[in-house]
């Protein structure tokens with residue numbers, strides 16, 4: 193592991209989190225209420241920003257437990273994440289989680305970002321290794337003087353201050369892991385390093401989530417695992433989802449979607465129905481909440497959320 197202890201050299205007063213009004217995901221999960229959360233990514237264009245802020249404003253009244261913002265490698269992309277989480281923390285009532293990765297950065301550079309996030313009042317960080325820029329399937333090459341694994345970043349964050357730290361989990365195993373048990377062992381290590389919660393990659397079969405949680409509990413790890421769900425709203429997503437996430441897309445659902453592919457409303461209705469059904473099964477199986485991959489749009493997520501909320505009322 194790269195030397196996480198060096199974070200202690202940073203002056204604590206430079207970190208702004210102590211004054212923040214933001215709640216931690218740890219506190220929110222401890223209430224026992226199902227936690228609904230929405231993921232956004234920082235857009236690259238003005239149109240993208242307008243669409244994102246429309247989605248944020250439309251989803252805000254649903255009072256999600258938290259929203260989170262993905263992180264990309266490189267200067268401008270990195271700055272966009274910091275800017276977006278700062279604005280959400282300052283301009284909305286939402287609790288925000290900033291993603292952070294180990295990609296293309298030395299430990300000192302990662303610490304600078306941690307400092308910026310703390311100064312923006314951010315208390316929740318999802319600690320990720322990340323993938324190689326431009327080709328997520330390429331073998332990961334750590335930066336000299338950087339961190340090798342998400343576990344190292346968890347340690348760095350915990351040594352840097354009182355952050356609530358989340359990590360990624362993979363119900364169908366991470367694509368580089370030799371087998372599912374080895375992958376779960378590394379997830380348990382991230383939790384032993386101090387992670388407070390985990391959020392899963394998207395998936396489509398409740399049994400994969402239940403089995404992951406059972407394996408984790410078998411290793412003595414009791415960290416809450418929030419399942420990630422993405423409603424499919426157009427047929428093109430089917431291929432992309434499997435390619436990018438490695439999740440096995442259910443063939444029966446693919447057949448239903450393809451049968452109505454010329455009718456966007458019908459495709460969306462099926463996507464919403466299938467995702468809502470998965471959410472119901474996950475909550476019934478004891479999931480602490482649902483994490484929605486929104487792709488910066490609000491409609492499908494709002495429909496699913498409202499239908500789940502009606503069940504819970």
Ligand SMILES: Cc1cc2nc3c(=O)[nH]c(=O)nc-3n(C[C@H](O)[C@H](O)[C@H](O)COP(=O)(O)OP(=O)(O)OC[C@H]3O[C@@H](n4cnc5c(N)ncnc54)[C@H](O)[C@@H]3O)c2cc1C
Nearest residue numbers: 262263291320321322341342360366368369375378392393
């Ligand atoms: C909820 C979620 C959010 C995400 N957000 C982003 C984002 O904002 N930006 C982004 O770039 N990517 C994001 N990703 C993608 C993620 O960065 C990639 O999937 C990456 O390949 C793995 O990240 P990780 O944090 O799980 O890595 P790690 O936990 O470090 O695992 C990487 C691989 O190494 C293995 N491993 C782990 N620890 C060890 C160890 N100590 N020794 C040996 N092997 C080990 C694991 O089994 C796995 O195969 C996200 C993924 C998820 C599920």
